[in-house]
Amino acid sequence: MEHLSHKRKITIMMAIIMAMFFSAINQTIVSTAMPRIIAVLSGMEYYSWVITIYMLTSTLATVLVGKLSDIYGRKPFILTGIVIFMIGAFLTGFSKDIYQLIIYRGVQGVGAGIIMASVFTAVGDLFSPRERGKWTGVMMAVFGFSSVIGPTLGGWLVDNFAWKWLFWIFLPLGVVAFFMILFLFPKVERNKTEKIDYLGSFFLSLTIIALLLGFSWAGTKYDWGSFEILGLFAAAVLCLVIFIFVERQASSPVLPLSLFKNDIVTISNAVGFIMNAGMMGALIYLPFFVQGVEGISPTYSGYVTMPMSIAMVIMSTVIGRIITKTGKYKRFALFGLPIMIAGMLIMAFMNSVWLAVVAMIVFGLGLGLGMPIFSLTVQNAVKPTELGVATASSQLFRNLGGTIGIAVMGTIMTSSLARNMEKAASSGTGFDFDKIDPALAEQLAAFHNPEMLLDQPKLAELQSQLPADVQPIITQLIDTLRDALSSSLTTVFLAGTALVVIALILTVFLREIPLRTSNKMPESEQPQATELGAERV
Incomplete structure (x- = not known):
């Protein structure tokens, strides 16, 4: 599709951006609201599963669609992804318990994986690697914009409306995206030489x-x-x-092993895996600090994460244009990852909302610098005929990293929280229920559950129902819960920081090759781009 006119390409990009925004906003809008949803449906022990199932199904869809889109083209998969995502979003709003929520989020994940794998590859079809720098920045900016308005809008909706509207409010946008892709995106003939x-x-x-x-x-x-x-x-x-x-x-392998003979692809995917494991595993628990430790409502919790998205939007847009102009990219990853590390260290030791905002700004700047690079390096290092499967491999390792990171950080969070609660009880800082009336102890037992901190209206309601002479006990219990939760989150953020440090070390060994100005790979470039042990630039 590189032969299309510039005007036609821009029109197609509008359709692609619409589809991507629809998928992205439906993910970010639930971030600040998820603790409240989990509390309403009762199932904090399954909190990480709501995220994990989404990542699992999107990962499977991404890697399978990559090769199929090389055979059949991107258009049918973008359309299919939008439809599946809309069905999943519609059903999620009808969830009656945590199990239904997990199942329907899994359906959404299938649709999201198909959309994300297809749209990023479609950009590769339209533009040369050199031009992709600018458009990769634009795509990151779109995702960043959804991250700006999504959490805040999600928090406001869950504070003022039934939580199901989080999943239904943008369904009309999905319909618009579907028809834009249907009428604007060109159809590509099937590659009959490839088999499934x-x-x-x-x-x-x-x-x-x-x-x-x-x-x-x-x-x-x-x-x-x-x-x-x-x-x-x-x-x-x-x-x-x-x-x-x-x-x-x-x-015609679904994931050609020859890809991993390419040192650029291998290192880029390894960095994406480790970076996402640290980043996603830690950031998913940021609302726990803002809402659980600091007692901020979901609405204002969205304002805390907003600076990260704004910083990422600005930085990724600027860096994308610089990459297109200069053809250089590795230096931005080497600058961005240390800034991300600094942001995560601030998260580990933050003790106020304002410090959380500072952490978000610093982390967002690093994210905007480093995150767009590693998809671009993979696409630039493979032949155009492998674009879909190579992009899918990049998405696969990022999703695997994020999913495993969330699961491991969830284990760290749960075990650390249990240890901190036991430590508080044994040290005497916790409250001894054996010293009070059994009937009152039963009422106060609810305040010994950290999940209570995430449902502030229910917490206030229960607290108001108890007599005034018991209020100091309740205050002590809540403070103990918040201290235990805060200490556990510090452990989680430090673990995430350590992983991003490893990603930075690997990035040092990433070989930088010139960004091509055409989708056609010259014969002279193919050995350099596809063989291990080539001379480093």
Whole structure:
């Protein structure tokens, strides 16, 4: 599609941006509201599962669609993704319990994975790697804009309306995006030389499912050393071995192993994996600090995260244009990751809302600098015929990192919180229920549950129903809960920081090659872009 006129490309990009914004806003709008939703549906122990199932299904959809879109084109998959996402969003609003919420969010994840894999690859079809720098910045800015208005709007909606409207309010936008893609996006003829790798897709899916279930259940539903968890990890390894064997024999593999002979692809995907594990695993618990520790409502909680998104939008837009102008990109990743690390360190030791805002600004600047780079490096290092599967591999490792990071950080959060509560009880800073009337102790038991901090209206209601002479006890209990939660979050943020440090170290070894000014890869560039051990730039 590189031959299309500039005007036609811009029109198509408007349709792509609309589809991406529809998917992105439906993700960000629930971020600040999710603690309240979990509290209403009762199921804090499944909090990470609501996020994990979304990441799991989107990951599967992303990697499977990558190769299929190379065969059939991007248009049918963008349309399919929008429809599935809309169905999932509509059903999520009818959730009666935490289990239905998890299932319907899984459906949404399928749609989101299809959309995200297709739209980023479509940009690669339209523009050369050199031009993609600018458009990658624009796409990041769109996602950042959704991150600006999404959390604040989500918090306001959950404070003033039924939470189901979080999932329904943007459904009309999905309809608009669907018809824009339908009429504006050109149809591409099927590549009849490629065949669908059913067997490889099957074993790749089994590998991902077993791996992510193992990490999601370990430390929560089952012990890390339990038969169930070890069995899942063993199954993941077995399926991976079979998958590798199948891919070696496949004429058109769903995930070509030759991609990983390319040092740029391998290092970029490794950095994306580790960076997302640290970033997502930590940031998903930021609302716990703002709402649980500081007692801020979901509405104002969105204002706390807004500066991060604004900083990311500005920085990614500016950096995208600079990359297109200069053709240089590695330096921005090397600048961005240390800034992200600084932001996460501030999160680890923040003790006020204003310090949380500072952390968000610093982290957003680093995110805008570093995040767009690693998709661009992958797309620039492969042949145009591998664009879809290469982009999908990048999305796959990012999603795997985010999903595993959330699961591991969830385990760290849960175990740390339990230790802190036990420590408070044994040190005497907690309250001894044995010293008061059993009937009153039963009433106060609810204030011994950290989940109570996330549903402030219910907390205030229960507190107002108790007599005045008990209020000092309640204050002591709430302070103990907040201290325990705050200490646990510090542990989570430090763990996330450590992972981003590892990502920075790997980035140092990333080989930088010139960004092509055409989608056609010259023969002279192919060996340099696809073989390990090439001379570093």
